Amino acid sequence: MTIRDDHALAADLATEAGERLLRVRERTGFADSRALRDAGDQSAHRYLMEALARLRPSDSVLSEEATREERLDPRRLTADRVWIVDPLDGTREFSEEGRADWAVHVALWERRDGRGVLTAGAVALPAQGRTLSTAQPPKLPGLPAGAVGRESRVRIAVSRTRPPEFVQKLAYLVGAELVPIGSAGAKISAVLTGEVEAYVHAGGQYEWDSAAPVAVALAAGAHTSRIDGSPLTYNQADPSLPDILVSLPELAPTLLAGIRDLHR
CATH class of the missing domain: 3.40.190.80 (D-Maltodextrin-Binding Protein; domain 2)
Structure with missing residues (x-):
């Protein structure tokens, strides 16, 4: 893994977690959807938590798959840097063969000038073969001409x-x-x-x-x-x-x- 800064780290972590999820899908199969969802959740969560503990040991983490006690840890609320992650967003779609509308989320929240802001983030779409990130933000498309109204294409x-x-x-x-x-x-x-x-x-x-x-x-x-x-x-x-x-x-x-x- 190449780590240049927080933007690159978010993209690297999300992408690698996504690749691991694709391997879980291939290895586990779709016959037992609950088993597949559980295996995916735990595999991606474990990877992200271990990687962040190793690479950003001073930062706090809020993960969907954390225990209730971990989520309520008061140290997160006074931390200056908190990673907010969803190891597998869209477990239902992940467990359905052929679906590609599931993701891995890795974001960094920081306290700056007395307020909290999102400063880095990445969304891996593993089954679509792409990761969108703040390292290289996508170029927004324009709104289609005549988009709003009865003949809307919105x-x-x-x-x-x-x-x-x-x-x-x-x-x-x-x-x-x-x-x-x-x-x-x-x-x-x-x-x-x-x-x-x-x-x-x-x-x-x-x-x-x-x-x-x-x-x-x-x-x-x-x-x-x-x-x-x-x-x-x-x-x-x-x-x-x-x-x-x-x-x-x-x-x-x-x-x-x-x-x-x-x-x-």
Whole structure:
């Protein structure tokens, strides 16, 4: 592994964890989906925790696969550097043969000038053969001409299994098409690569579901916020972060206005 800085480290770790997950998939097979999910979660988590302990021993880590006691460790809240990782985002998709919409998330949160910010991050999409990272942020696509309105070509990524009802109403209001995609990392990556123009979610997530893809989205110049327009905040005592909007920047005002109208 070549380690140049935190940006490169995030990309290296996410990519290597993803390659290990592909090997787990190949070795375990798809006959027992629970066994495959468990094997994947543990393999990627173990690798990331061991690598960060070795390479960034002074930093704290918040991982989806950590124990409850580890997540509640108060030292994380006073740390200046915290890695927020999701070793396998989209376990359902990982366990389904042929699906590529699952990811590995590695993000770095730092305390700077009295506030916390995401400073580095990477999203590996192993089954798609690519990693998006702050080391080399993707170039955002432009918004299609005439994208908003009845003849809209705007596409909004939503959950495959639990798309929020209000997002269906929002799509009708702005004339958008809903595109079901698996993991949150895959959805936000789809915004950055031009497969969709926005991702809207409400109804439950945690910091590790979005920290890494939001870090990359911010580096790329995308809009990121809660659905009420307020900032996304990380390394909180309660890691719940229940809603999110990521979109091309020129589309955000229309989506936020539509969300406000629907919640009146």
